[in-house]
Amino acid sequence: MTDPLALDPVLPPRERSELRARAWNEDLPHDERYEHFEAHVRGGGKIEPHDWMPDEYRTAVLRFVEMHANSELMGVLPEREWIMRAPTLRRKLALTSKVQDEVGHAQLLYRVAEDLGKPREAMFDDLLAGKTKFHNVFHYPTRTWADIGVIAWLVDAAAIVAQQALRDSSYGPYARTMQKICWEESVHIMHGRDVVVTLANGTTTQREMLQEALDRWWGPLMQMHGPRSDRSKDRDLHWRIKAKTSEELRQEFLTIYVPRILELGLTLPDPELAFDKEAGEWRYADPDWNELRTVVTNHGPKSHERLEFRRLNREATAWVRAAILAEPRAAA
Amino acid sequence: MTVVRFAPSTSTALAELLLSMADDEFVIGFSDSEWTGIAPILEEDVAMSSIAQDELGHAKALYELLASVHNDGRDADALAYDREPEAYRHARLLDHRRGDWALAIARRFLYDTADAARLASIGDGWPPLGELIAKIRREERYHVMHALAWADRLARAGGEARERFVAALEALAPDAPTVLATPEGEAALLEAGILTRPMSAAFEGWRTEVAGILVPLGITLRLEAPADAAAARTGHSDDFRWLWGEFTSVRRSDPGATW
Structure with missing residues (x-):
């Protein structure tokens, strides 16, 4: 054939x-x-x-893409809560569109994963049963409007650093999907930065709200790419499913974003954070890897509530899926 | 700045018409955007979210026109957000909470078809509105197609889906005609060519159209002409007060700030 x-x-x-x-x-x-x-x-x-x-490659790509898809899907929830509260028409439109993009990314990625042999419903089952994971940053609460700026600017920025490197993934469908995703994420970063800059130039209350959000998100952001790992032992790197180590991604993120954050007159809650010119890399206080492990195993502050919300919602809409998958009947 | 040269009574009626249309789109945009991230399937999530964005875009454009009629320094955001709940003029049909998917589709079906009848009643008497409506109608056409596809699918699915859909239609039927309630100062709007037919005519056309869609699906719905035009858009529900509390919460937290 x-x-x-x-x-x-x-x-x-x-x-x-x-x-x-x-x-x-x-x-x-x-x-x-x-x-x-x-x-x-x-x-x-x-x-x-x-x-x-090889089966090992298929499994490794599936695991990687599935976690990415799960993260897009769960990442919708913290921001979705603020669509309703967006303070201007323009912000509401931008935020709705951004969250819609994340849903769209989840859909694209689940399709890539489906083609590797795992049905979408099985992936939802595993996500809700805690058998598969989603990114640490989506296990935390969103407390103020400033969180919306910090997430869209910095969480998406940390993500895009990793995602840009995935545009050259050895798995063709994933690499191509990442082209579109990266393009959209870069628009999210602009939206987030605009929200942040507006708050930074705003009233005292707004500036304080922004600094408080940044302080809260910095820990999870530093943990987001994961602990340092040994390049030679990483099979995802070996097969070029991904291109960079956690530490390379974190360094890249810090190099681009620390100056931009400081430029706005904001401070970062890590007294050890500094660029070591001799070593050519950033020094920082060791992120709390226990917190990361706790959070990604669904013991984070919002893990249970968000999974439960998804589960209840999936149950509540099951009749719709049953109806549209059924053969249409003649009118009564 | 759009210059408005109408008699004061016509300007007032025009402002009321713009406000009611803008508030309709604004509020249904909120209800629909509540589905963003949690619709029954991912593909539908993306679709519903696009519709919500269209509606909010229409609301924004209508508030901007309204701002030009008032010409008192308030911008579209101030008009959209900085009012007490009682001052909103959306139709009662949109006063219901998000509900389940059947209610969301029933609301969209009734609103989209009624809105299409209203849009078809607006003329070129005030060119800025006529031009905007032409653009809005191009987008709303797809909303109607989306609503019809779902209505058809749910009604023909039988079982729970049909039961839920019919129950939702029946729950909304008493309020659905409020979208086409006769606006204040209708005579002046007709005189100025801002409206090309009375809303009562739009209502009759809409009722016939809805029957033409639902009767073949074995559904009959009682849709009665809204008796009290003023009551159609006032006296909002607790559900709307809750929604108002949510959508104004950030803005009220630091009044006067730029967001």
């Missing part, structure tokens, strides 16, 4: 010929096929859904 990808007019000819070489190895022994796969991926090649891939 002809692989439909070989006929795909969208792929450049060189990539098409590479696809042929690796998809058509079906008669080779496993180890040899594995070697071809390794060489292809390590050499910068892309894997497409119909290509042969």
Whole structure:
């Protein structure tokens, strides 16, 4: 049977010929096929859904994309609460649109994951049962309007640092999805920055609200990319599912955003935070990794409430899904 | 700045019409945006959120026109937010809380079809409004298609979906006609060509259209002409007071601040 990808007019000819070489190895022994796969991926090649891939790779991509999708879906909840309270028409439109984007990202990512063999409903089941995870930052409460600015600016900025590196992921559908997601996230950052700058230039109450939100979010932000890890032992890096280590991402985030935060006259709640010119990297107080572990295992301040909210809501809308999946009947 | 050159009584009637339309779009935009992030399926979540944004965009444009009629320094945000709950002029149909998906679809179906009938009654008597309405109608066309697709699907699904949908329609039916209540100063609006037909005619057309859609689905709905035009848009519910408390909370926390 002809692989439909070989006929795909969208792929450049060189990539098409590479696809042929690796998809058509079906008669080779496993180890040899594995070697071809390794060489292809390590050499910068892309894997497409119909290509042969080792189960470990499929599982690793699925795990990675599923957690990303879960995070987009759960990330909707903290901000969604403020759509109703947005203080101007423009802010309400922007926030609704931003949250809508996150839902759209969840949809795109769940589709990528579905093609790897796990049905969407099974992913929702696992998320609600606590078998799969979502990002630490979405386990925290949003207390004031300033949180909306800080999340859209800095949480999204920390995310985009990681996501930009994923545009070159070895898994083709994920890499392409990230192109769109990154573009939209960069608009979110502009929206967030605008909210933050407005508050920073506002009344004393607004400035205090902003500083308080930043103080509260800084810990989770520093934990967000995870503890330092050994590059050589990270299989996601080896297979180029992702491109950078946690520490590389954190350093990148600090380099871009610390000056921008300070420029607004805000302070950061870490007295050790400073750029070490000799070492060429940021020094900072060790983030609270216990807090991170506690939070991502669904013991964060809002973990239970948000999962329960999703569960109740899923239950309350089950009849709609049943109705639209059913065969239409003739009118009564 | 749009210059308004109407007799004072016409200007007052125009302002009331703009306010009622803007408040309708503003409030239904809030109800719909409550579904953002929690709609029954992700694809629908994105759709409903787009509709909410359209409605808020329409509300914003209508408040801006209203600001130009008042010409007293209040901008669209001040008009939208800085009022007591009693001063809102949205139709009673929109006074109900978000409810379940059946209520959301029933409300959208009744509102979208009624709003289309209202929009079709607005002429070029005041060109800024005529031009805006032409744009709004292009977008509302898709809202009607969306509402009709869902109404059809829920009604034909039978079982729980149909029961919920019919119950929601019946719960909203007494208030649905309020969207097309006769506005204050209608004679002046007709005279100025701002309206091209009385709202009572729009109501009759809408009632026939709704029956044409629902009767083939085996649903009959009693839709009676709103008796008291003034009451159609005042005396709001506790649900709306709650909503008002939410949407003004940040703004009231630091009055006069820029957000």
